[in-house]
Amino acid sequence: MKTMTEFKPGETLKVTLAPVSRLDLIKYAGASGDFNPIHTIDEEAKKAGLPGIIAHGMWTMGNLGKLFTPFLEKGFIKEYKVRFAGMVFLDDVLTLKAELAETSGNDLFFNVKAVKEKGQEVVKGSVHFRLYDAV
Amino acid sequence: MSKEWIGKTSNKVKNTVDRLLVKRFAESIGDLHPIFVDETYGEKSKYGVNIAPPTFPRVFDYGVLEGVDLPMKGLIHGEETYQYERPLLVGEEVYCYTIIQDYYERKGKSGDMGFVVIKRVGEDAKGNIIFTEIQNVIITEAVRKGINV
Structure with a gap:
């Protein structure tokens, strides 16, 4: 694997997740403490006017952040910012992407997004990654 | 009126950045990397200890x-930002609080909507900021009627 110091603008990190399962969301509810039932219980999601349960936005954001995990000893995430642009339902297949937009000294600026199979962007934002050692 | 919420702290x-909670959280986002969960790996790492994933502060109590x-x-989570001075270390104590940073209203397709900007902060024992979270939450008209704002 390339180290981040070798990255040039346009460099892309990408992973496709297994289809979203109810157990994924139950685990996230338990781990995060976010027990809003629209994420786990069908009847509650329907009562809220949704066609079915939806993933926690923060579950998707959390998953997206893992693109940077292999680099966390070379630097850290200084800022991670996203907009929640669409809902994620059971069985959706998400592809997570980060693309290096620009670098400035020790600072790398990535555009990040989570995209559904048909191209719908459900989470969109940016990551500012700061390297510890001078490039 | 919700405008009165602005500045409330x-x-x-x-x-505590609890080892078991970090493991559960990392597992729940499919990110069981040894930097988060393997104690020996953490000791040998740059940090001398395991660290927590960047969205881990979701689990903290903010008062x-x-x-x-x-x-x-009925709240819609619109935007989310984390700003860090350094990663969170497993085992450390973090002092957390919330501030309502802003509230404003806009006309939307489905009626008036309220926008709340919530700031959450995590500090070390000396009061140095470790991370700041900014959360933008949308309150739809139906919900606003229910809470009379």
């Missing part, structure tokens, strides 16, 4: 905002 709550009656249901 919670009490500070002491939280109670007196007089702010945010509904539990």
Whole structure:
């Protein structure tokens, strides 16, 4: 694997997740403490006017952040910012992407997004990654 | 009126970056990397200890905002930002609190919407900021009627 110091603008990190399962969301509810039932219980999601349960936005954001995990000893995430642009339902297949937009000294600026199979962007934002050692 | 929420600040709550919670959280986002969960790996790492994933602060208790009656249901999470001075270390104590940074209203397709900007902060024992979270939450008209704002 390339180290981040070798990255040039346009460099892309990408992973496709297994289809979203109810157990994924139950685990996230338990781990995060976010027990809003629209994420786990069908009847509650329907009562809220949704066609079915939806993933926690923060579950998707959390998953997206893992693109940077292999680099966390070379630097850290200084800022991670996203907009929640669409809902994620059971069985959706998400592809997570980060693309290096620009670098400035020790600072790398990535555009990040989570995209559904048909191209719908459900989470969109940016990551500012700061390297510890001078490039 | 919700405008009165602006500037409201919670009490500070002491939280611990708990090893087991970090493991559960990392597992729940499919990110069981040894930097988060393997104690020996953590000791040999740059940090000398395991660290927590960047969205881990979701699990912390940020205190109670007196007089702010945010509904539990019907809120739409619009945007989320984390800013860090350094990663969170497993085992450390973090002092967390909440501030309502802003509230404003806009006309939307489905009626008037309220926008709340919630800031959550985590500090070390000396009061140095470790991370700041900014959360933008949308309150739809139906929900606003329910809470009379």
